[in-house]
Amino acid sequence: MNMKLTQLCDSMRKEPRPIRTDSRLVEEGDIFVALPPAAREGAGAPDLRSEYIRAAAARGAGVIVADPRFSAAAEADREQNAPDFIPASDARTALGRIASARFGTEHTDFPVIAVTGTNGKTTCAYLLEHLWRSGGRRVGVLGTVSYRWPGHEEAAPLTTPGCVDIHERLAAMRDAGVDAAVMEVSSHALDQNRIAGVSFSGALFTNLTQDHLDYHDGMEDYFAAKRKLFTAVPRADKAMAINADDPYGRRLLEELPRAVPFGIEHAEDRGLSCAVLSDTPRGMELRLTWQGKSWRMSTPLVGRHNAANLSAVIALGLQTGFRPDDFSCFHDFCGVSGRLERIPVPERGKGAGIGIFVDYAHTPDALTRAQEALRDAGFVRIITVFGCGGDRDRTKRPLMGESVAKGSDVAVLTSDNPRTEDPERIMDDVMPGLSGAKEIHREADRRMALALALDLARPGDAVLVAGKGHEPYQIIGKVKYPFSDQQILKELLR
Numbered sequence: 187m188n189m190k191l192t193q194l195c196d197s198m199r200k201e202p203r204p205i206r207t208d209s210r211l212v213e214e215g216d217i218f219v220a221l222p223p224a225a226r227e228g229a230g231a232p233d234l235r236s237e238y239i240r241a242a243a244a245r246g247a248g249v250i251v252a253d254p255r256f257s258a259a260a261e262a263d264r265e266q267n268a269p270d271f272i273p274a275s276d277a278r279t280a281l282g283r284i285a286s287a288r289f290g291t292e293h294t295d296f297p298v299i300a301v302t303g304t305n306g307k308t309t310c311a312y313l314l315e316h317l318w319r320s321g322g323r324r325v326g327v328l329g330t331v332s333y334r335w336p337g338h339e340e341a342a343p344l345t346t347p348g349c350v351d352i353h354e355r356l357a358a359m360r361d362a363g364v365d366a367a368v369m370e371v372s373s374h375a376l377d378q379n380r381i382a383g384v385s386f387s388g389a390l391f392t393n394l395t396q397d398h399l400d401y402h403d404g405m406e407d408y409f410a411a412k413r414k415l416f417t418a419v420p421r422a423d424k425a426m427a428i429n430a431d432d433p434y435g436r437r438l439l440e441e442l443p444r445a446v447p448f449g450i451e452h453a454e455d456r457g458l459s460c461a462v463l464s465d466t467p468r469g470m471e472l473r474l475t476w477q478g479k480s481w482r483m484s485t486p487l488v489g490r491h492n493a494a495n496l497s498a499v500i501a502l503g504l505q506t507g508f509r510p511d512d513f514s515c516f517h518d519f520c521g522v523s524g525r526l527e528r529i530p531v532p533e534r535g536k537g538a539g540i541g542i543f544v545d546y547a548h549t550p551d552a553l554t555r556a557q558e559a560l561r562d563a564g565f566v567r568i569i570t571v572f573g574c575g576g577d578r579d580r581t582k583r584p585l586m587g588e589s590v591a592k593g594s595d596v597a598v599l600t601s602d603n604p605r606t607e608d609p610e611r612i613m614d615d616v617m618p619g620l621s622g623a624k625e626i627h628r629e630a631d632r633r634m635a636l637a638l639a640l641d642l643a644r645p646g647d648a649v650l651v652a653g654k655g656h657e658p659y660q661i662i663g664k665v666k667y668p669f670s671d672q673q674i675l676k677e678l679l680r
Contacts, residue, residue, distance in 0.1 A: 190272045191280055194249060195287035202288050203248070205350050207281065209238040214246035218269075219281045220256060235259075243269055251280050278349070282382020285350045289357035291383070297506065298356070298367045298384060302415050303392025303429070305552045306495045307345070307370040310390060312522045313499040314368045317508065320515035326359035328352065329370035330546075331523060331656050335359045346375035349382055356384070373398055373411040381419060388425035389415050390502050392495070394434040395551030400579040409434050416442055425505035427498055430454055448501035450493055458501040462493050465562045467541060474500060474510070481510050486520050489559020524655025526556060529675050537679045539645025541565055544671045546655025548575065548602070550585040553652055557593030565648035567595040571639045572652040573616075573632070576607030576661075580615055587619025594650070596625045596642055600635035602653040603661040632660065632669065637678050651675065 194217070204216045212218050220235045220242075239250055239259040247269045250260045254273035261268040274280035286292040301310045311329045318325045326335035330345045333355060346369065347355065359367050375381060394409055402408040416426055416438060429435035430447035439447050447457035463471040469486040472493055485496060500513055521527055527544045531537035543560065547553045553572065560568050570590045574583045590597045597620055601609040609630045620626055627642075629635040639649050651671045654660070660669035 190270075191251070191274060191283065194251075194272060195283055198284060198288040199290070205281070205284055205288060206242070206247075207348070207350065209241040209245065212242045212245040212247050215248040216242075216246070217249045217251065217284065218242035218247040219274075219277055219284065220250065220252035221277050221281065222253075251284070252277055276379075278379035279382050281349050282353075282379070282384070285353040286383035289353040291353045291356045291360070293385060294356060294360060294367070296360070296364055296366050297387035298369060299388040299390070299502065299506075300369050300371045300381070300384075300386045300415055301390045301392070302371045302373070302376070302412050303390075304395045304397050304549060305547075305555065306392035306491065306498070307372075308546070309492065309495045309522050309525045310392060310498050311368045311370050312525075313495060313516070313519065314366075314502070316519050317499065317503055317512070317515060318366045321512065323365035324363055326355075326362070326364040326367040327369075328355060329368070335364055335367075336362045338362070344375075345370050345372040346380055349380045352380065352384060371415055373408055374401060376414045377402070377411040381415075384419070385421050386415075386419060386424050387421070388427075388502050388506055390426075390498050391416070391428045391432075391435055391438060392498055393429050393432040393551070395549055396579075396582055396585065397549045398579065399581060409437075413438065416445070425502055427458075427501035427505070429494065429498065430457060431494065446501050446505060448494075448497040450490060450497070458497055458504065460493055460497040462490060465489070465559075467563045467565070472496065474513075476500075476504060476510070479510070483513060483516065485516050486518070487526075488563045489526065489555065490562065491555040491559060492526070522656075524657070524672075526559060527655075527672070529672060529679075531679060537640060537643075540640075540643045541648040542640075542651070542675060542679075543648060544651045544655060544675070547572075547652040548654075550582060550589045553586060553589040554593055556650055556652060557589070560648040560650060561593070563648075566646035567644070568593065568648050568650060569596040569598065569639050569643055570594040570650045570652060571598040571600060571632075571635050572650075573600045573602035573609075574612050575603045575653075576605035576609075576612055578605075583612065583615035584617075584619035587616040588622075589619075591620050591623035594623070596627070596639075597623045598627045598629065598635050598639045598642075600628075600632045601630050601660070602632075603657075605661050606663060632671075633674055636671065636674055640675075640678055 206212045206218050236259040249270045251272045257271050260271045301307045308330045315325045324336050426445035428438050428445045430449035430452040447454045450460050459475045461473040472483045524546045529542040545556045547556045658670045659666040
């Protein structure tokens with residue numbers, strides 16, 4: 187432990203100063219922490235930390251925290267009154283220590299719960315929020331949809347904020363008097379150690395399927411990032427709930443005998459098991475078993491993936507002071523924006539008799555789960571509108587097509603967020619996976635694709651609009667244009 191870093195943390199508790207990780211924002215006296223590159227840039231990529239440190243020093247930084255190799259850069263442009271230099275071989279961990287000292291979040295008076303996994307993070311975060319709020323308690327949430335706590339809500343630019351932002355928001359939650367905080371933790375955030383300095387009381391693992399391989403070097407690297415939440419962050423005594431139905435979850439359970447497994451297919455005596463007794467368009471009936479005791483629960487949610495999400499939250503809740511009776515609050519939980527969200531249809535006219543659902547599914551596994559949920563609920567045909575994001579993992583595009591070919595009766599291929607790619611090229615990448623589809627329609631204009639799907643639907647069918655979920659925009663080029671699947675569907679139905 188470096189004493190200088192300890193002294194800096196002590197001074198930040200007494201006289202807080204701004205912490206910067208962007209040299210362009212540095213002002214006189216600020217703390218500048220030079221982080222290693224955030225993205226995997228490949229072998230031979232230039233390391234620009236020397237430039238950033240020199241820029242921060244020139245702008246008047248009072249303290250620079252960086253890898254010891256860059257000490258000379260801190261003095262280059264300020265021969266007199268050069269900033270104090272604090273060596274830190276792991277600058278990201280150091281940033282967490284400094285931020286937690288600055289905002290007083292080293293030890294919070296409320297539990298902080300982390301949720302990670304490829305799919306289900308947002309639904310589980312909302313379920314946890316609902317659980318605490320149903321007991322009259324105040325909750326803060328940092329997640330994909332928004333950052334919110336009593337008296338504050340803002341759209342979320344990232345699933346998991348940057349390290350300094352996390353601690354600043356936890357401090358704001360504390361000041362607002364929250365009784366618990368829930369945080370969705372992405373693999374990017376874990377790989378970049380954005381959660382440094384946060385003492386989690388509980389952690390939940392939903393599943394792991396292919397996603398983000400444009401960032402991670404394969405599935406093992408992706409899993410290694412997720413694993414850190416359970417093995418490499420403070421508080422070994424934290425409550426842990428892990429999906430025993432997921433092969434990566436089973437690997438974690440072998441390593442972590444204290445963790446509580448949950449599952450539908452792979453129930454274990456030491457964990458929570460869930461049986462789906464019925465699944466209809468109106469909802470599900472479940473039987474849950476824990477420590478030899480069973481109880482039934484009804485929910486308006488549909489689909490085995492939502493049974494898994496409920497099981498995850500209940501398994502964690504049982505470890506954090508909740509009792510089986512407390513979970514009756516889920517009887518009236520109707521879902522999350524953009525997570526198999528049902529769009530109201532008129533009793534007569536266009537849309538009558540069909541089910542219309544908007545879901546954030548943008549991975550092959552999530553698409554499969556959403557389609558299976560609607561199939562299991564008893565709809566006659568499944569019509570799926572989907573696309574793939576531009577400037578993202580191209581290898582999953584044909585896999586998305588395969589999922590729809592297997593799970594739907596009608597595929598409507600369209601644009602998602604094409605970003606800087608040609609939408610037609612993206613759809614070309616998807617087409618090989620659709621080779622086995624029963625019926626294919628291709629329409630790059632997403633609004634026209636939605637209209638087409640409604641025209642194709644007959645009473646008893648389900649229309650699944652996948653990919654964008656809660657997003658109120660479409661990214662074309664580098665511009666976000668207003669575009670809400672929910673709003674456009676409602677307009678088309680009118």
